[in-house]
Amino acid sequence: MLRRLYDWCIGAAHKPHAMWMLGAIAFAESSFFPVPPDVMLIPMSLARPQRAYVMALWCTVASVSGGLLGYAIGALLYDSVGAWLIHLYGYGNKVEAFRTAYAQWGAWIILLKGLTPIPYKIVTITSGFANYNLGLFIVFSIIARGTRFFVLAFLLHRYGEQARHFIEKRLGLWVTLGAAVVVIGIVAALYLI
Incomplete structure (x- = not known):
């Protein structure tokens, strides 16, 4: 099943609607969808490393645009x-602490959590809820x-061919490690926010 999904993403990179699919995932992930755009960005960039940038x-623009929707949901x-x-993702009892932290650490929260596997929608919705400067x-x-x-x-542009060979050789391991990083990020968010 992983191989079929991976092959589908590799094949999708060459389709005319590929960028729209990637943008839709990046947009949705920043406001309500649980799957990060990396799931499509990595295989698509491996398929077409010359278009990785x-x-x-496109992911950045779509993610920030989706973040505005998340901000609006919160506000x-x-x-x-x-x-x-927020309750669906298990963060209901953490919102007030997160909101209070915005008064002092809002910039760092957005910067650091935007880089991590912690679901970004939590940051976007709470930013709106906390009425952080838009x-x-x-x-x-x-x-x-x-x-x-x-x-x-x-990394994918520079090491695309080597990375593709390396990832395809041990696809199950890399997917498991990626899923573990996301789960660790979610658990960390539950206990660190």
Whole structure:
């Protein structure tokens, strides 16, 4: 099953709608969807390493745009949709502590959590809920998400062929490690926020 999904993502990189699919995942992940865009960005960049930077830029734009939706959910719809999403991901009892931390550490929270496997939608929704400065939120989101995606693009562009061979040889191991990193990020968010 992993091989089919991986092969589908590799094949999708050459389709005309590939960038739209990648953008849709990046947009949704920043506001409500649990799957990070790396799941598509990595295989698509491996398939077309010469376009890795374009894909990283597209992911950044879509992720920050999705972050604005998450911000709006937190600012305008927290009592209904925002609270439901926060509780769905198990962070309901952590929101007030997170909101209080924004008064002092908002910039660092956005920058650091935007780089980690902690679900970014938690940051975007809570930023809106905490009424964090929208302009600063956008700037810090661009920095954090851009850094994350462009570092990945740099590595995939530079080491694309070697990485592709290495990943394909042990696909199950890499998917398991990736899933473990995401789970550790979520657990860390539960106990560190």
